[in-house]
Amino acid sequence: MGQLQRGGSGPDNKPLRREEPLLRAPGPHSAPCRETSAPPGQHPPKGQMGEEGARKCVPPGTGSRSRRGGSGTMAAGFKTVEPLEYYRRFLKENCRPDGRELGEFRTTTVNIGSITTADGSALVKLGNTTVICGIKAEFAEPPAESSNKGYIVPNVDLSPLCSSRFRPGPPGEEAQAASQFIADVIENSEIIMKEDLCIANGKLAWVLYCDLICLDYDGNILDACTFALLAALKNVQLPTVTINEETGLAEVNLKQTNPLNIRKHPVATSFAVFDDTILIVDPTAEEEDLATGTVTIVMDEEGRLCSVNKPGGSGLTAAKLQDCITRAVTRHKEVKQLIDKVIKSVK
Amino acid sequence: MPLDPRRVPGPEESQPPLLYAAPGQAAAADEAEAEAGALRPLLARAGLLSQAEGSAYVELAGGTKVLCAVRGPREAAEGRGRLLCDFRRAPFCARGARPRPGPAAAARERELGLALQEALAPAVRLARYPRARLELTALLLQDGGAGLAAALCAAALALADAGVEMFDLVVGCGLCRAPGPAAAWRLQPSAAQERAAAARLTVALLPGLGQVAGLLGSGQGGPPESWAQAVRLGVEGCQRLYPLLRRSLLRAAERRAGLPRGLPPPERDPPDRPPPPEGPARPPPPDRP
Numbered sequence: 001m002g003q004l005q006r007g008g009s010g011p012d013n014k015p016l017r018r019e020e021p022l023l024r025a026p027g028p029h030s031a032p033c034r035e036t037s038a039p040p041g042q043h044p045p046k047g048q049m050g051e052e053g054a055r056k057c058v059p060p061g062t063g064s065r066s067r068r069g070g071s072g073t074m075a076a077g078f079k080t081v082e083p084l085e086y087y088r089r090f091l092k093e094n095c096r097p098d099g100r101e102l103g104e105f106r107t108t109t110v111n112i113g114s115i116t117t118a119d120g121s122a123l124v125k126l127g128n129t130t131v132i133c134g135i136k137a138e139f140a141e142p143p144a145e146s147s148n149k150g151y152i153v154p155n156v157d158l159s160p161l162c163s164s165r166f167r168p169g170p171p172g173e174e175a176q177a178a179s180q181f182i183a184d185v186i187e188n189s190e191i192i193m194k195e196d197l198c199i200a201n202g203k204l205a206w207v208l209y210c211d212l213i214c215l216d217y218d219g220n221i222l223d224a225c226t227f228a229l230l231a232a233l234k235n236v237q238l239p240t241v242t243i244n245e246e247t248g249l250a251e252v253n254l255k256q257t258n259p260l261n262i263r264k265h266p267v268a269t270s271f272a273v274f275d276d277t278i279l280i281v282d283p284t285a286e287e288e289d290l291a292t293g294t295v296t297i298v299m300d301e302e303g304r305l306c307s308v309n310k311p312g313g314s315g316l317t318a319a320k321l322q323d324c325i326t327r328a329v330t331r332h333k334e335v336k337q338l339i340d341k342v343i344k345s346v347k
Numbered sequence: 348m349p350l351d352p353r354r355v356p357g358p359e360e361s362q363p364p365l366l367y368a369a370p371g372q373a374a375a376a377d378e379a380e381a382e383a384g385a386l387r388p389l390l391a392r393a394g395l396l397s398q399a400e401g402s403a404y405v406e407l408a409g410g411t412k413v414l415c416a417v418r419g420p421r422e423a424a425e426g427r428g429r430l431l432c433d434f435r436r437a438p439f440c441a442r443g444a445r446p447r448p449g450p451a452a453a454a455r456e457r458e459l460g461l462a463l464q465e466a467l468a469p470a471v472r473l474a475r476y477p478r479a480r481l482e483l484t485a486l487l488l489q490d491g492g493a494g495l496a497a498a499l500c501a502a503a504l505a506l507a508d509a510g511v512e513m514f515d516l517v518v519g520c521g522l523c524r525a526p527g528p529a530a531a532w533r534l535q536p537s538a539a540q541e542r543a544a545a546a547r548l549t550v551a552l553l554p555g556l557g558q559v560a561g562l563l564g565s566g567q568g569g570p571p572e573s574w575a576q577a578v579r580l581g582v583e584g585c586q587r588l589y590p591l592l593r594r595s596l597l598r599a600a601e602r603r604a605g606l607p608r609g610l611p612p613p614e615r616d617p618p619d620r621p622p623p624p625e626g627p628a629r630p631p632p633p634d635r636p
């Protein structure tokens with residue numbers, strides 16, 4: 001029952017002893033992924049949520065008490081009373097309270113194939129934000145208007161498990177918006193051609209139900225969901241299906257499985273806009289609450305823009321948008337490298 | 348089935364490929380899951396989620412994975428403290444068809460949520476939280492058998508991790524009995540064994556106090572002595588799992604305090620195995636504080 005094997009237990013049929021569980025820090029098969037926009041001479045700050053002011057950026061309000069754990073109650077009190085002002089002081093120094101640069105992502109780890117009952121699964125951690133994607137494949141009749149296509153049905157689940165801002169029950173606004181965003185990304189980027197999912201024209205096609213469950217909500221849910229979806233789709237193994245000529249029924253061979261044909265690899269990069277001018281990448285939940293706007297850019301590997309999602313909020317100049325796109329291109333390379341490494345280590 | 352306007356639309360009906368598999372293949376897939384009836388190793392970790400006051404993750408060797416988060420105490424209207432439990436199954440947790448998220452699935456899970464709440468209520472000192480509510484959400488990521496038992500362990504660990512005052516940890520153990528007159532009860536069955544079982548039972552125990560907190564069973568178990576024997580077996584299984592849960596709680600507390608792991612050296616390669624069953628004589632449980 002390794003983290004990364006699909007079906008069955010480890011090679012010697014014993015449960016593998018893990019020092020950390022499924023959800024915790026990376027094992028040998030997942031790698032942190034970080035890119036800093038700082039000049040090469042500077043010491044790269046660590047990506048984890050650290051103590052305020054313990055890294056290279058010192059909050060102006062607390063003077064020289066920048067030791068780990070020594071930020072004291074003054075900064076904490078200021079943060080509660082005037083959170084926006086607190087953030088502005090960091091942004092003036094071009095950094096953020098958790099020690100990251102403005103253009104730096106949190107540590108990204110990915111873990112695939114852990115849910116053996118699903119046809120494909122992936123767990124992505126972006127700092128504290130954790131999303132798990134499970135894909136189940138079923139049979140259905142193709143839709144009436146396009147009889148040679150299958151279905152891909154994403155569903156993002158934001159529940160009280162991940163954060164207290166969500167209520168139990170049917171999906172709320174944010175979950176619906178996220179599900180629709182993922183559906184649009186699938187459609188626009190052509191990550192899978194729906195024609196590939198068709199088995200028999202007009203009679204039988206695959207339906208891929210992609211369930212993305214957020215386990216821990218600390219901002220930037222769209223990036224994590226897109227990444228989890230991509231990793232899970234790469235992990236899917238579909239059994240071979242043949243249509244019996246005489247009976248007209250499908251015959252499934254569970255022993256012979258084929259992976260999906262993933263044509264494009266879309267990667268999302270989210271930004272938060274502060275005070276209509278400053279853009280920060282990969283916002284945490286606190287930063288999202290204080291931001292005046294958000295932008296999400298989805299790129300694929302040929303440097304083509306798949307989708308730009310900007311739900312209201314403060315306006316952006318064309319130059320700023322261009323900066324976002326450039327950063328998104330770099331992020332795509334990092335993510336692609338990480339996914340390739342993980343997939344290769346599984347084989 | 349009416350389409351839910353709140354979700355991305357899919358086909359009206361869909362069937363799992365397992366229905367169309369050659370009969371030999373489906374059975375072979377089932378057998379691959381079946382394990383021996385002895386108590387299998389358990390992995391338990393507390394304090395994983397950043398946004399919840401308390402959280403725990405429990406994994407059984409058959410593949411059952413449960414994640415539990417506790418929020419609270421939050422302010423409630425009035426009256427004594429309340430514990431609200433929500434048990435959810437991920438749509439990809441079972442090997443067969445995917446249950447559509449919606450009102451039908453919610454009704455199925457309500458019974459399990461209630462069972463969870465009834466088993467945890469005796470352990471939590473609700474009298475210490477007047478006019479407050481504790482919200483507990485358990486998510487079953489993968490069902491490899493004994494899902495409710497794993498959820499009970501995870502829920503108790505999450506409550507303890509949140510610092511909620513409790514009399515004791517609740518430990519859950521699942522049993523099932525294959526059809527047939529002479530079949531024996533087996534502990535912590537695999538998913539295939541549970542599906543084929545004639546009777547299932549989940550026992551929740553407060554091991555330090557030696558009190559059964561909850562019992563949920565159904566099916567054709569045979570004579571009442573068989574059920575009594577099953578409960579005894581379940582109680583024994585829970586007693587053996589108790590030290591593992593306590594150890595995981597201690598480790599989580601150490602991690603939080605940032606202390607180095609100076610406690611007894613961690614186990615090397617063998618996973619957490621419960622200690623072998625003790626002899627028949629057991630010391631009397633300590634008095635209730």
